[in-house]
Amino acid sequence: MPGKKVCIVGSGNWGSSIAKIIGNNVKASNRFDPMVNMWVYEEMIKGRKLTEIINTEHENVKYLPGHKLPKNVLAVPDIVEAVRGAKVIVFVIPHQFIADLCDQIKPHLTEGAIGISLIKGLSEGPDGIQLVSDIIREKLHVDVSVLMGANIASEVADDKFCETTIGAKNVANGLIFKELLQTANFRITVVEESDTVELCGALKNIVAVGAGFCDGLVSSDTFLESCGVADLVTTCYGGRNRKVAEAFVKTSKSIAMLEEEMLNGQKLQGPQTSAEIYKLLQKKNLVNDYPLFSAIYQICFEGRDVKEFITCLQNHPEHM
Ligand SMILES: NC(=O)C1=CN([C@@H]2O[C@H](COP(=O)(O)OP(=O)(O)OC[C@H]3O[C@@H](n4cnc5c(N)ncnc54)[C@H](O)[C@@H]3O)[C@@H](O)[C@H]2O)C=CC1
C-alpha cells in the first residue's frame, strides 16, 4: 500500500521548522509518502519567487534563514495543488488566514484525510470564541488533532531538546501524528483533551504580550537576576511556604501547628511577612489595593476561609 501523502499548509517560521522534521521523518517511515508538499504563500524575495528559492536552495531564506530543508519537501504556491492527494494535512499558518484557506481546500480534499493544527490562536465565532481546530472541522469535516508546546521554532530547527503536546480526540490519529513529528529531541506526549491543549496554546500568547509590556515599563534587569522571577517560580514549586500552605488547606490545622509538625524547627517567612506588610497597608489605607497580599494575611491570621481566596481576588477595586 502506498504511504500517506503529507501536506504542510504553511511555511513561516514554525511551518518551516516543522517541515524540516517532517521531511526527515517521512523518509524513515513506511506509513508516509516520501515526498512532502509544503504550501507557500508566494512572495518575491530580491526578484525571485520564494517557492523557487526553497526548491533550488532548500532554504526558506525569509522565515527560517540558516536552516536547510530536506530535499523531499517541495514548496508549492497553489493551495489546490499542494493538498491534492494529501491524506495527512498539517495546518501551520497565522490563525487569521485559516478560514479562507479551508474554503479553498474544501472542494479538493482527499477522502479520509486527517488534520493537525499547530496554530496558536482563537477566532470569533457566531456563539463566542471558536477554536481554530473547530473552524477546520466545520469547514472540512475531517478529524483534527492539535500540537502545542513550549517550542520556539528556531530552537526546534536547531534540534535543541524540547517537549510538546498533541491533543487528539481520536488517539489513533494522534499516534500517527506522533510518528510524523517526533524526533530524538522533539518529544511528544499525546493526550485526549484536545480543546484544553489548544486553549493553552492560544491564551499563553496574550500573557506573553503582557510580559512584554511589563518588561517595557520597568527595568527588567534586576527581576531577571536570580532574586526575581527565578526565585518566585522556585519557591512556588519547591519551597516550604508553598508546602505548608498546601497542608493548611488539606488538614485544616493552623499554620503555626503545621510549621512545628512539618519543619522540625525551621521557620516559615511568608505568613509573618504577610502580617508585617498588612500592617503597613493598613497604615497607608491600601488594604483594598493589594487583595492578594491582604487575602493571604487574613487567611493565615484572621480565620478567613481559604475557599474565599478567589473571591478576595475578584473584589479588587479596579474591577468594580
Ligand atoms: N514561530 C514559533 O516559534 C511558533 C509559532 N507557533 C504558531 O504557529 C502558527 C504559524 O506561525 P509561523 O509559522 O511562526 O508563521 P510566521 O509568523 O513566521 O509567518 C507568517 C506566515 O504567514 C504567511 N502569510 C502572510 N500573508 C498571508 C496570507 N494572506 N495568507 C496566508 N498566509 C500568509 C507568510 O507567508 C508566512 O509563511 C502561529 O499560530 C504561531 O502562533 C507555534 C509554536 C512556535
Ligand SMILES: O=C(CO)COP(=O)(O)O
Ligand atoms: O508559541 C511559541 C512558543 O511556544 C512562540 O511564541 P511567539 O509566537 O510569541 O514567538
